[in-house]
Amino acid sequence: MLDGRKRVNFEVHVPLSCRSLWVSDLHLGTGAAKAAELLDFLAAVRPDRIYLVGDIVDLERIRSRPMFPESHRQVVRYLLDLAGSGTDIVYIPGNHDHEFRALFGRQICGIPVLPEATHVTGRGERLLVTHGDILDGRIRQGTNLEQFGAAAYSVLIDLDASINAVGRLLGLGHVPVSTWIKQRLGAAHDYMQRFERTAVEYASERGFDGIVCGHIHRPTLARVAGCLYANDGDWVEHRTALAELADGRLQLLQWQSRVVGIDSLPFTRQLAA
Template identity: 40%
Template sequence: MAAQTEARQFRTLFISDVHLGSKAAKTDFLLDFLRYHEADTIILVGDIIDGWRLRRNWYWPQGCNDVVQKLLRKARKGTRIVYIPGNHDEFLREFPGTHFGGIEVAERMIHEAADGKKYLVIHGDEFDVVVRNARLLAYLGDWAYDAAIAINVLLAAVRRRIGLPYWSFSAWAKQQVKHAVNFIGEFQRVVADEARRNNVDGVICGHIHHAVMEDMDGIRYINTGDWVESCTAVAENADGTFELITWMKSDDQVETSVRELEPVNIAGLLGRQAA
């Protein structure tokens, strides 16, 4: 992160995999990022709320409220915000076309960039065979991921104490496993194929927590990453070019008092889904 004193303005921001409701969600980092980045449109590319974890164990600290209220405040001030649910917040897939406080829910969308190129925007879980065909295995993997995040917290404390920078054990472990089965490469290929079927120039997705922008046989593949490990987002500039931003929290005080609007009743939505 370069030092900033003023907010940067973009045409579009793409953010995914925040996992609000998980103890691993870096809400302070995201609030700080939103403080320094403005956009005409913000597209939330799934897994913003972690419904899987909230059903197991309710955890909703003030930081989660602050992120929701920050987004609602931006919507109220004129930012278009589109929420494309993922597998962890799939309860919102029952409400396509619905607006919550000015935030529009959509299953997927075609985004036309300033240069005229079109991008399919999806979360991407429908192309993860583990999530599609073996839900139990997906949940087991989720529990293992929780354990890896717990190790993260311990290691981060030790490394801080001895003066070493932050390093993500969970990201490292995931990379080793994913690379062993070539999962990331296969996921990217299948998602790029979906973009071709939709006759677009590229695809913007999340889901696998692996931020990257690359060309795949004529298709621009963009993954927004996450706000659990890497703290990354994708921004579209006024000329239609894209950049991948990795954010480390600034030294300034993070805004934590945005309380002008009540957050969406997440507990009510989850209860309705369970029923």
């Protein structure tokens, strides 16, 4: 089982119809991407609209170590086919695929490329959708320790892929080492908390009821001082997505050989207002 994450009381009907689905941090083009599992997940959900919330294809890594196996191609083809057959898809690039920011305002095979988006839920809540790296700029104005946390955190995210590649070779399955380290490395933990707080401030200042982002590879759904903070997680480590269900409620989903509804990670504390 995955580090003690518990199921919530949420029944999943396959395929799961939902109004909207947010996925990010796929990091296709790296050995860490869980492309085959993502394909299984995508086949088990029927969203009206999909937001691709950045770090979809890891152009940064591809430049230094080119690889793009068949399963990664299939993910891209599948998404393009969905767009071609009427699913509304929006692409918001992140920092690992920032080259696509040159295409803001244009479309790739019918998929608009946007810096950010506004999503209104069935319950009338206005949510800001952004990858989240823009928040790093605000966090870097923080203390040296916080800056160290941000740097340590991005190293850990990369490290996770290497550790798990070794784990797979040894037949160990998924080794949640970086989750373990992240929970214990104070500076990384401080960075994540600051990221979440900054995200909520950023959305509130701009008059939104909440924010949906990715970037820090930590699936979370929380309400902080009346503002919604939703992080759709990643497809390197957690295999998670955020869904808006038919009734307008938000729900974190995880692929565990089937679609499962999950709570936020157990180590997510209630953030200070």
